[in-house]
Amino acid sequence: MFQALLQFTFPDKSAEEIKSVIDECYSIFDFQSKVIYKSVHKVMEKSTDGFSTSGFDELERDKPYFYLSNHRDIILDTSFINVALYDHELIMTASAIGDNLVQKSFLMALAKLNRSFLVERSLSPREMLLSSKKLSEYLKFLLSENQSIWMAQREGRTKDGSDKTQQGVLKMVAMARGEQSALQYLKSLNIRPVAISYEFDPTDILKVPELIAKSEDTAYIKSNNEDFNSILRGALGTKKRIHIAAGKLSEETFDEIEGLDLSENDKLQELARRIDKEIYRIYKLWPSNYVAYDLYYNTDRFAHTYTDRDKRSFERRFERRVDPNSAIARESFLLMYANPVINKLKSIEQTA
Structure with a gap:
């Protein structure tokens, strides 16, 4: 595993060259x-x-x-x-x-x-x-x-x-x-x-x-x-x-x-x-957050913050990852991205 990490980090170096990098490490820093x-x-x-x-x-x-x-x-x-x-x-x-x-x-x-x-x-x-x-x-x-x-x-x-x-x-x-x-x-x-x-979030569907x-x-x-x-x-x-x-x-x-x-x-x-x-x-907040918010609430409130391409990109990710027959899974996935928008809005309202 450690060799794999080093080869990933230094793909253009030989094993001897990678070893010389490691040999120069005398501290955690x-x-x-x-x-x-x-x-x-x-x-x-x-x-x-x-x-x-x-x-x-x-x-x-x-x-x-x-x-x-x-x-x-x-x-x-x-x-x-x-x-x-x-x-x-x-x-x-x-x-x-x-x-x-x-x-x-x-x-x-x-x-x-x-x-x-x-x-x-x-x-x-x-x-x-x-x-x-x-x-x-x-x-x-x-x-x-x-x-x-x-x-x-x-x-x-x-x-x-x-x-x-x-x-x-x-x-x-x-x-x-x-x-x-x-x-x-x-x-x-x-x-x-x-x-x-x-x-x-690369681990969204795992959550x-x-x-x-x-x-x-x-x-x-x-x-x-x-x-x-x-x-x-x-x-x-x-x-x-x-x-x-x-x-x-x-x-x-x-x-x-x-x-x-x-x-x-x-x-x-x-x-x-x-x-x-x-x-x-x-x-x-990214376009993915705003798209998720609008999809979750079935609104176009934040449509000005993302493009059609942004929306299609998120929708493709959503459809590929989530079972269309599971309402709970679909809601959980959308909220994972929408909650940062919801929390920011609540925080602004409380301050006001």
Whole structure:
């Protein structure tokens, strides 16, 4: 698997030339910049129509940040963010990854070589508490060592396209606060909301069965190698354009929430809502999102935002992937793309 990755990354190099590149890697940064950076660019070259960013030029080069982002793809979300950081000469991230995703030794090695750290799943309540405390202390340690962090706003990928920050994630991060209040501690972490936006999600159809199970209130059991297949489909599947935006979360936001007459849990919930609002604000909406919205609501409200070609392209993807006899599957697929529009509209209405 590792040789396949290297051959994919350096298709014009001989085995000896590839070995010489690896021999020059003395640190994780070397490996990320000399190998993985090029691997991700190969993925972009083969499966995207362009990669753009915004907001990163407003960040300070030598300052560690806590990037809290929406989550679409198991591996590529963090990979694309680190490309953006490297291009802007910013500190790349140590990234959270569920231990269920690195069952294969190749993926575990690759995770370590990219400075990933494990979030343990499937623990008893007592074990989960101890693990969460340890993880919170580690996050604090990383930032003290001038290391940026990436973490998803919720456990696992967002399957339905509706990005919501889990209060429990913020509560876990704040466990290392000591004598400080949760809000004041979180304020010190330089949290930056990040919005990752794919024009086409290469794993969209793989997410539909879980959405159907959820809508029917039944347990969803992953098949063998499901996560690994999602990784491969995510890497090589068509994405069209990708945009990653870095947002802001002012210190005044934390002070304002701290001053509210609310319980600590409710304050964390309010902070989660503010993070969501910023992600909706900076989220790049593509023609696919607007087409899905209009198809779902049977309207032409956003027809001015896409061309006939855009609409046909999305409709072809929709019809090829979704069973025409399954109303739930069709609705789930459309909402996966329409929800970013719905959330942005709701956020604008609430602000007004």
